[in-house]
Amino acid sequence: MNFKLKIWRQYDRNSKGKFAVYNVTDISPDMSFLEMLDAVNRNLAKKSEDVIAFDHDCREGICGSCGLYIDGRAHGPQRGVTTCELRMRHFKDGGTIIVEPWHSKAFPVIKDLVVDRTAFERIIQAGGYISVDTGSAPEASSLPVPKANAEEAMDAAACIGCGACVAACKNSSAMLFMSAKVSQLALLPQGDPERKRRVQKMVETMDREGFGLCSNTYACEQECPKKISVSHIARMNREFIRAKLF
Amino acid sequence: MRALIEFYNSSVGKKLIVGLTGFFLIAYLIIHLFGNLLLFRSDGGAAFDIYAELLPQVVVIRIIEVVLFLIFIFHIITAAYTWLLNKQARGSAYELQKKGETSALTSRTMLLSGSIVYIFLVLHMRQFWYVSRYEAGEHFSMYEVVRATLAEPVYSILYIIAMFLLGFHLKHGFQSAFQTFGLRDKKYASLIEWVGVIFWLLIPIGFASMPIYFLLNF
Numbered sequence: 001m002n003f004k005l006k007i008w009r010q011y012d013r014n015s016k017g018k019f020a021v022y023n024v025t026d027i028s029p030d031m032s033f034l035e036m037l038d039a040v041n042r043n044l045a046k047k048s049e050d051v052i053a054f055d056h057d058c059r060e061g062i063c064g065s066c067g068l069y070i071d072g073r074a075h076g077p078q079r080g081v082t083t084c085e086l087r088m089r090h091f092k093d094g095g096t097i098i099v100e101p102w103h104s105k106a107f108p109v110i111k112d113l114v115v116d117r118t119a120f121e122r123i124i125q126a127g128g129y130i131s132v133d134t135g136s137a138p139e140a141s142s143l144p145v146p147k148a149n150a151e152e153a154m155d156a157a158a159c160i161g162c163g164a165c166v167a168a169c170k171n172s173s174a175m176l177f178m179s180a181k182v183s184q185l186a187l188l189p190q191g192d193p194e195r196k197r198r199v200q201k202m203v204e205t206m207d208r209e210g211f212g213l214c215s216n217t218y219a220c221e222q223e224c225p226k227k228i229s230v231s232h233i234a235r236m237n238r239e240f241i242r243a244k245l246f
Numbered sequence: 247m248r249a250l251i252e253f254y255n256s257s258v259g260k261k262l263i264v265g266l267t268g269f270f271l272i273a274y275l276i277i278h279l280f281g282n283l284l285l286f287r288s289d290g291g292a293a294f295d296i297y298a299e300l301l302p303q304v305v306v307i308r309i310i311e312v313v314l315f316l317i318f319i320f321h322i323i324t325a326a327y328t329w330l331l332n333k334q335a336r337g338s339a340y341e342l343q344k345k346g347e348t349s350a351l352t353s354r355t356m357l358l359s360g361s362i363v364y365i366f367l368v369l370h371m372r373q374f375w376y377v378s379r380y381e382a383g384e385h386f387s388m389y390e391v392v393r394a395t396l397a398e399p400v401y402s403i404l405y406i407i408a409m410f411l412l413g414f415h416l417k418h419g420f421q422s423a424f425q426t427f428g429l430r431d432k433k434y435a436s437l438i439e440w441v442g443v444i445f446w447l448l449i450p451i452g453f454a455s456m457p458i459y460f461l462l463n464f
Contacts, residue, residue: 006341019341072344098342105337168348171332173257203256212335213257213328215356216422217349230425231432238428240258244249 001027001088004096005040007052010109013116017109019098029089033076034059034066036088053112059084061225064160067167068113069100074164074223082162082225102167106174106210117163119209120177124161126205127198128181130190149187156184158226165220165228171212176220178206179236180228186239196243203240258426260328265423267321272416272445274314279452286459291389298378298388322364329357352418359415366408373401393460402457413450420445 002025010017024043027036034056041051057065066083070076076086091097099113107115145153157180165176182199185191191198214233221230253259281301284294301307345354352359373395378388396402420442424430430438 008341069340069343072340072342073347077347100340100342103336103338103340105335170336170345170349170354172335172337173332203258207257210335211257212332213261214426215332215353216418216425217353219345219348222348229432231430231435234425234428234430236428237258237262237426240256241262241428244253244256244259 001029001091001093003027003036003088003091003094005099006096007099007113008101008109009052009112010101011111013108013110017112027088029087031088032059032084033068033070033086033088034084053110053114055114056084061085062160064162067102067162067164069102069167071098074102074168075162075225079222080225080227082160085225102163104163104166104172104211106172107163107166115163117161119211120161120163120174122209123174123178123202123205124181127194127201128178128185130185130194132190132193134190143189145188153184153187156180156187156228156232159224159228160226162225164223164225166211168219168223169212169214170217170219171215173214173220174206174209174211175214175233175236176224176228176230178202179232182236182239183232186235195239199236199239199243257328257331260324261426263324264321264328265426267317267324268419268423270314270317271321272420272449274310275445275449279449282453282456285389285392285456291387291393294389294392295387302379322360325357325360350418352414353422356415356418359411362411363408363415366404366411369404370408392456396457396460397463399461402461405457406454409450409454412453413446416446416450417442 002023005022005024006019007022008017009020022040024036024040027039031039034054037052037054044051054068055065057063059066061082061084064082067075068083070083070086071091075081075083076090078086078090101107101109101113102115102117104115106119107117110116159177159180161177163177166172166174169175182202185198186195216230216233218230221228254263281297282294284297285291287293374388374391377391378386396405421430421435421438424434424438
């Protein structure tokens with residue numbers, strides 16, 4: 001397969017970026033999007049040109065490192081996949097593909113397609129954990145958790161923190177990311193003692209980091225590679241209202 | 247008090263205010279629609295005229311008017327403020343963003359649909375509310391004012407368009423408010439969608455039927 005790539009190039013955080021066009025040939029339809037970019041970079045390296053910087057690590061959709069805005073969609077046109085899981089067969093042979101970094105004030109571009117997502121770390125540091133001593137592994141039935149709660153908490157815990165929700169949101173809101181953690185811990189008995197403090201601190205940090213407000217467009221749910229439901233946002237809102245006003 | 251200010255300053259708090267004020271406003275729509283249905287009585291507007299004359303004499307109505315006005319201003323200011331904050335958060339625009347594939351048009355155009363409904367409302371207040379309060383003479387008939395205004399194709403069409411946009415605004419607004427209140431659980435999502443039909447479809451149709459009625463000169 002052959003493609004014309006229009007890729008965002010930006011030298012560093014402070015410089016002004018622009019799109020560069022690359023023509024790639026002989027791409028296998030079974031290649032992942034990142035493998036295709038590797039091929040482009042091999043050619044650039046051969047010519048001693050600056051290679052395209054992009055984040056990646058596990059390349060099997062579980063680490064949350066990769067994340068590109070491809071052809072107007074976070075992680076490309078497929079639902080429920082990360083950029084590394086996206087295959088080239090989903091693109092039109094001979095077509096143009098536009099590749100951009102996540103756009104958000106809270107995620108400044110570091111280089112080319114790499115953005116600084118440490119704002120997410122700070123949201124988690126604000127309360128996305130349990131500080132009570134849980135000791136060693138307890139007896140299986142000493143802390144009963146209803147099956148439905150366990151399932152839902154697990155669904156929320158599937159968040160890999162890639163930032164697609166922020167990238168897809170017209171307001172650049174981090175509500176899906178933040179609510180997934182609040183919801184996960186609110187559903188479990190271990191999270192209960194700190195639930196009020198947690199939600200307040202995490203919302204406060206999210207606002208301070210410059211993320212936008214939630215307009216309930218639900219674009220985040222559509223673009224989340226782990227298909228995390230916006231019902232977690234509803235639960236987080238409930239937690240916040242209860243913590244603040246009651 | 248400090249807790250309330252802190253709450254308003256938070257992102258979730260501001261959204262809650264927009265949702266709550268919106269709810270008061272749509273609750274009024276129901277009352278307004280039922281009152282206006284008197285226009286359809288085949289008594290030459292006698293019942294409607296009595297209703298229009300009685301309304302301002304009820305103290306509760308005068309209080310509701312003021313409260314409603316304040317809520318309305320609060321709804322607009324808070325919503326416009328969140329829009330501004332959201333614009334800042336986005337930063338630069340994408341070269342290509344296929345928003346239509348991931349979200350509904352109604353959810354992305356709340357400021358626009360709301361603004362147009364607001365402009366319509368100013369005109370609506372001038373044409374009916376202001377006239378009935380400050381320009382009513384000796385043999386004043388509210389029914390006659392409504393009939394004469396809505397018989398004009400320009401106004402009746404404008405009213406119909408405004409009601410379409412109101413429906414457009416509430417299509418997203420109604421269910422979105424439940425999400426913000428934290429009540430849009432998976433269990434209730436479909437129930438909320440169905441009740442929402444009353445607000446985004448039936449009520450706007452009910453209001454739009456009035457200009458259609460007078461335009462077609464029944």
